Amino acid sequence: MKKKLLIIGFVWPEPKSSAAGSRMLQLVEQFQNQGYAITFSSAAKTSANTYDLSSIDVETRPILLNDSSFDAFIRDLQPKAVLFDRFMTEEQYGWRVAEQCPNALRILDTEDFHGLRKAREVALKQNEDVSIKHLQNAITKREIASMYRCDLSLIISEAEMDILISQFKIDKNLLYYLPFLLNAISEDDIKQLPNFKARRHFITIGNFLHAPNYDAVLYLKQTIWPLIRQQLPKAELHIYGAYESQKVLQLNNKNEGFLIKGYVEDLNEVMQNAKVCLAPLRFGAGLKGKLIDAMQNGTPCVMSDIAAEGMFGELETNGFVKVDAEAFVEKVILLYKNSEIWEQKQQIGFEVLSQRFDKTNFESDFAKIIAELSNNLNACRENNFIGQLLMYQSMQSTKYMSKWIEEKNR
Incomplete structure (x- = not known):
């Protein structure tokens, strides 16, 4: 039986509408090449531009926000790994994944560093150069907390890798540079x-x-x-x-x-x-x-x-x-x-x-990293005490807020 990967999408992929949609399909291909059977889930609505994931042998499953039905779904699925599409999905579902499938590898695909984008937007509006005061915004704090709670975060830009390591002192073992993965042009x-x-x-x-x-x-x-x-x-x-x-x-x-x-x-x-x-x-x-x-x-x-x-x-x-x-x-x-x-x-x-950006330059090393993490998950988590701390503290507030919303909506 194939090992299973659950991807929790912030939106359903639209490769003709955004680079994020193309990026997601590139990741799907990489994990399929590594032998994963993939299920893609999202709480977002589909659109006329939504890609037909069944055409590439990916199962789809709509999910709900703040609803315990997700617990039963992932408990039955029992994925070997879970990929969060952007930090917002990890905030919503990360604690549920950790409770129901504690041994599943948790991977965050950042798409881009949202906190950096916000810092630059604010600095532009204020007609100022970007500084540490802009970088230390609420989105950055949420996003970096999400990185620590995951076992690996995929970073699409070398510039962002440098900022995360030099400015925010994140352990480089928690980050992996993986840019766009493209076919060669003949x-x-x-x-x-x-x-x-x-x-x-x-x-x-x-x-x-x-x-x-x-x-x-x-x-x-x-x-x-x-x-x-x-x-x-x-x-x-x-x-x-x-x-x-x-x-x-x-x-x-x-x-x-x-x-x-x-x-x-x-x-x-x-x-x-x-x-x-x-x-x-x-x-x-x-x-x-x-x-x-x-x-x-x-x-x-x-x-x-x-x-x-x-x-x-x-x-x-x-x-x-x-x-x-x-x-x-x-x-x-x-x-x-x-x-x-x-x-x-x-x-x-x-x-x-x-x-x-030739995908053949990255495929073997990426597969090796995923395999090593999967085989040494407990040891990797023991070396990430901040991640344990944040999972213990911050996710408790997210968890009980979600449960309160669920009860309120009954």
């Missing part, structure tokens, strides 16, 4: 991509429910795009993303070439038609799926330092990194007009994908 696939002359206009993408994406679109609208249009009066910016609201749609202006396109079924097609991808994110964390999509489709980027963080390591970027608006626009125009530089940056993007 030379034949690269040759099929549209060349410089075949492409037109600009593109930016991102789920509009994600605050950094909406802020970036506003920044483009108010600051960046008017400067670009002064030099390229016939250029258009095509803005794609799921869940566009009325406040997003009202930004559309055909006369300005600022076009809200919304959800797109085939992102690769529209990315391949664009000449340059713009990613002027002013806050955020983790790795940016939009940059991965751009590199996979041979589309060079101009981006902020926040967007570029953790993506390139010691390698060059597939474009330019600029923070100041005028310098940003200068590089946009250069990349848009200069075919030689454009082709150089496109090639660098392929090299970045190959060297930093």
